[in-house]
Amino acid sequence: MDVQLEDSVLIKRYVSGDEKALEALIDKHNQRLSSFIYSKVNSRDITEDIFQDTFIKVIKTLRRGTYNEEGKFLPWVMRIAHNLIIDHFRKSSRMPMYDGSNTFDIFSFIGDDKLNIEHQIIKDQIDLDLGVLINELPADQRDVLVMRIYKDMSFKEISENTGVSINTALGRMRYALINLRKIIEQNDIVLTI
Amino acid sequence: MEKIYSANRRKENELKASDRTVKFLLDYSKSLKVTEAKGIKFESNMN
Known part of the structure; x- marks a missing residue:
């Protein structure tokens, strides 16, 4: 209850122009959000990228004044991160990957998994x-x-x-x-x- | 006596986004301007 209240207070302060409140919000949820992302992607670099993109979305939504989930900040942020993780895996499954073997297979680069x-x-x-x-x-x-x-x-x-x-x-x-x-x-x- | 080895998960538990990422977000927030005209909100980045 206290945690929720604190989030909503920080959000109000941030929306009214207090940049320090954003720093406090990020700091407060940094470890939990990073661990959540890392547990799915298993890469520190990708975790940093997704963490950054998540908070960019958070910042935009708060600044546009379209945030309306009073008291449920962390679940909302987790949902954004979850969707970005799904996007990441969707994108990476479309990316051509080199398998590391000595044989060169052009079809691993130009393969098309679309249905005819x-x-x-x-x-x-x-x-x-x-x-x-x-x-x-x-x-x-x-x-x-x-x-x-x-x-x-x-x-x-x-x-x-x-x-x-x-x-x-x-x-x-x-x-x-x-x-x-x-x-x-x-x-x-x-x-x- | 049998020794039980377990993976050290401490690092994972203490995982945090780097200071650089946090600084980027704070700078991004400072440079982001949202302006409203005729009910439409526009974002601009004053970097």
């Missing part, structure tokens, strides 16, 4: 069909599934958003998947490329 046009059309059709099937689910199960799969929210966030416990959210997700499989089996639907 036929598979892309089939995939789009599957995504569309899946959307229709998801709409058949009971509302509570559908909401949890959409938040988890399409919005990439954690079960903790889902439980906060829907006002149910984490266990209930997990249960709804489980039943959503069971019911989806049932609908697919009953209607002999094939959802593969």
Whole structure:
């Protein structure tokens, strides 16, 4: 409670022009945020980069006056960092990597993992069909599934958003998947490329 | 007697962003100006 209050006081001071408050905020959460990022990326350099980008987003949001998560500063910052970590892994999976072996393989540099046009059309059709099937689910199960799969929210966030416990959210997700499989089996639907 | 070796995780636990990164963020904050015109907010960096 005290920690939350302190964050909100620091944020107010910073927004009203006190740069020292930002220093205090960074210092206060530096170790926790850095450890969180490092635990995912396992590299000090990348940790520094993501830490920096996270706080740039924080600074911009605070200065634009669009921050509205009073008292929940650290979870909000962690969410920003989490999204940046995902972006980092998405980017790095697209980066050409040299495998260190003596043989030179041009295809490791020019490889294209994109689907061809036929598979892309089939995939789009599957995504569309899946959307229709998801709409058949009971509302509570559908909401949890959409938040988890399409919005990439954690079960903790889902439980906060829907006002149910984490266990209930997990249960709804489980039943959503069971019911989806049932609908697919009953209607002999094939959802593969 | 058997010796139990464990990885030293102390360094990881004490991991912090460097002073240089923190200084960059503080300088960035000082140089960032947000101006509003007709309801639209513009960011500019006065570096």
